[in-house]
Amino acid sequence: MYTAYFKSGNVSRTVISSFGGINRRARIGDGEFADMQNMSADAYPLLAPRAARTVAQRQLTETKTEQTVETTVYKSLNGILGDVGFCAVWGTDFYYLGQKIEGLSLIDGEKRLVAFGANILIYPDQKYYNTVTGESGAMETAETVSGSETILTGNGFKYKASDSRISTDADGNVYISVNYIMGWRGFNLNSALCKSAKESFYMPQLYVDGENATKDSFKNYLRIRIQNGMIEYISSATTVCIGLGSDRYTLEDIVWKALPIEAVTAPELTGETGYLWNGDTPIKITDGMLYLAEPGDLSSVFSSIGNTSSSALVCTYNWTKSNLPRLDHVCVLDNRLWGCRYGMQAGSTAAVNEIYCSKLGDFKKFTTGTTADAAWSASVGAYGKWTGCIALGGRVLFFKEDKMLRVSGTKPANFQIAEIADVGLQSGCEKSMQIIDGVLYYKSRDGIYTYDGSMPTRISDKLGDAQRAETAVAGSIYGKYYVALDGVLYVYDTYTGLWHKEDRQNIRYFTRYGGSLYAAVDQDIVCLVGEADTIFAAAEPEGTFVWSCESGDLGLESPYQKYYKRVLICASGGFGADMTVSMIPDGSEPISADFTFDGFGTVVFPVVTPRCDHMRVKISGHGAVRIYSLSYETETVSDTPERR
Template structure:
């Protein structure tokens, strides 16, 4: 008897052993996830939950931070350096920008310069107004005054050169010259630079040599129509006087009722950064005088207190106007250049001195408004949040946020650690997420819903300041102190044996991740018949598995698994027939996913030819 031939439908297996993190687009890979919480790709190609963060401390009201060798921050108008209170700032609600320049910690807009070596501080802005009579005398650089006992004033030279070794030659009214008798050459020689000592009680307090100051209120002019009411260089200073360049009669006195003012000014700036021993800043808006400006500034070389010093030297300050449209959105020093960002591009400043500074404008994606804190350099690559993407720049721009989907994200705060770029952003519904981009693997993960106020790298650690004013450390170098060899040695965890725990951990973290639609790529009505998970659980951990069928929105409970010891487990998941399914795996405790295997069976629509 001849029996009919039956078609046997063999299961086909798809084994996934490499997991590539987050992908929020419509169609994603089998080894990617549509959503997640508290996950990391540290165990790549496996997938697992992130390490706990250390809780460093809780502040009152953080108002600005700075990284570097030591952590610096402002908390409730108090400046802290290396965890020590160093200065009480003026009470204000304004956010601070902190910038390190060598040993100087500079605080803006307060205009404070704190010396981290000798623990002294100075103010950038300084203004003194006379309260008593003002005297002005011709003098030498060391302050020695010229008097009518040693200086002759006239159109012809004095005959008695031993009594009058100095001659103020007024033979040409528009070109008065101070001359000195040279006994070596038996002739009068011109004095190249002449100085004037301006004296009044307290007028020189807070000023120093080579400060650039603005002087106003002097009611006389010097010879050759020299105006002392201008920006002048201070060549010497003490509490009751300053010495500036100038040429005038030997003596002038101004009554106390006509005060003079000597001031050192700080320009208003939106963003500040440091490069090559200078601070650079930018301003789009009203300046101190109330004029609208679109300018870029640099302080004097090595001196963050002087922003208007222009004697024509290599160390001069620098000011340049910009023709680009719109407000500045950030500034950073990168690759030997200074970048001043706007939303639609950036100004790039070349050179190492004002004499060779050059600036170009490049129209491209710039930093989004409200995302100036997203600028970070990680593994020699510059990252920032633009209006519609997260961008990596190393000479050309590259979008790295394609897998974050099309939904716009805002108010980014970011920092780097090792090969990762951490960035906190919100969506249009003001829901915040902390995303992590792994540079070497090109993958994204989501850690949690933390809304970060600041992120900074310091002390070989990365810190997150959240809006509850708590400081977290996201890497174990700060949480653990290496203490080997030591009599009180004890292990902290498997990855860091021999470390002593210095900071408490955050509490129990529930983690979860959700797959994309499984089965959408199956032709001929094939469907997912069974799923096997190969995973590792630590002691006292839990894993819960749920399934959603055909995008119903309903998550059906499948199973839970508790581990009483650390080991590997294989969990089979039987699913009913559906066009497509999604898995949601959640739990707490340590978890690693090593593989996900799908068994696919052919349906009635399969081609049997």
């Protein structure tokens, strides 16, 4: 007779006294973690959560009174910079060291802030503020030219002047409105509104238009309108007879159809002055009036509308030409402002793919020359839009998604451009670039790379799929690279080579100021590392937060079944800190125990798991806890019965 039995187990003890960071690869070490939240490498090789943060400033609000009614207006946080004193853009206002700078009005939208000596340059508005003298204003000078433009021409149409105007609607949208009653023969569109619609002929579907008119007067006529930057015509409508004794008609169930052209929608701004961009189309708002661009001009405003004949509609305009190039990305090196542009350029009717630098010491002058201090520009053959630029090691690096280009030299006579790598900067991730100890860190399409002047090297394999995020915003301080990948904050310690995951935050900007690292989180300014400066009078310390870390699958090195038991953790915690330890056998329900702290010591978790193939350990808690070592016992048993 044969009796099946299991051999007695072999018991071994595993001790982990050095803890790594997050590692999402298929096989990881005992001291690494498959997932974590709010952990840090500050105490390495110990395991510890991050330090508490401080909300330096909540979203700025403003109270406005209209007809004795008070309303609270929330301002958008559009940019922060701490290079030459802490500055922030709230809505259309610029703040320096916590004080609003009067007379410097901006367009409400995301900004690129660059320090040039004592000046803070504000893009895309192309304005500046001098932190020493307090001077501020526009970087560019402008030339105004007047003229006129024929908008529509046609045959046999009637024009209703009372319905054509430049005005502002109830929501503050500046728009051009033109209503036309036009003949059935169609019409030509010759519009400065839409650069791709020159000399285009349209023959809309016929219908009977009898809006408050007799049938004989308006038979077979169609209506056209231009408003909110769109040019439309009625493609269908129902004609209804109203009244008795005479044929009077009106239109119901009107369907407006937009013409297939590049139209521009007016931004919601009134009484403001500044510049916006809609793709490659520049738009200017001055005192509530909408400027729409023609190629070769910064902007053109239609200041009046009238019909000069029975078959044409004419608008007069003013053009404002800029003396500065439009720049997609900017940086500063050797007392020059550097930038790049891909697409339509101000003052040009052709697309450009160029690199620029300003005159030595003057960010307002870009007129090229042959002297050593002159401005300089050059065309580039590499295809694709620019994704960013940064100064590194006395040279300027310009990026496309699959190219890295380097400009070297000291003056226009010896400036040289070289393509040095095929690992570019991912589009939309220009804010991921940071320089730490002379090494550039940036987000490429397939991960985070470093570049020290030789060849780019990927360092983010341990992040798994997270390294292929679509968005990346980064900051750095004390040898650490903080990067928000699709809203999740990861930290790379350049000294230990470890990655740690903190939490999910909608971080839009980073900056350093006064030995601390700040971030724009949603619409608040948060001090992530260090203490908030005294300019933030209403700073709020962070409360208690949850931290956790979960190991990878333990026991995969052995194919036998196992029992896990008797977990020992040597740890210390501050007053009020707590910790929960969970054993998770084969992905089933966890077996947990809670612990509190009263100083330093070792806690014992006398657990015995069911027989399993592998196990995970998860540790979570609140407060300042440090874990010095962790150990557990493994009893290995055989799944194969023996015969006797």
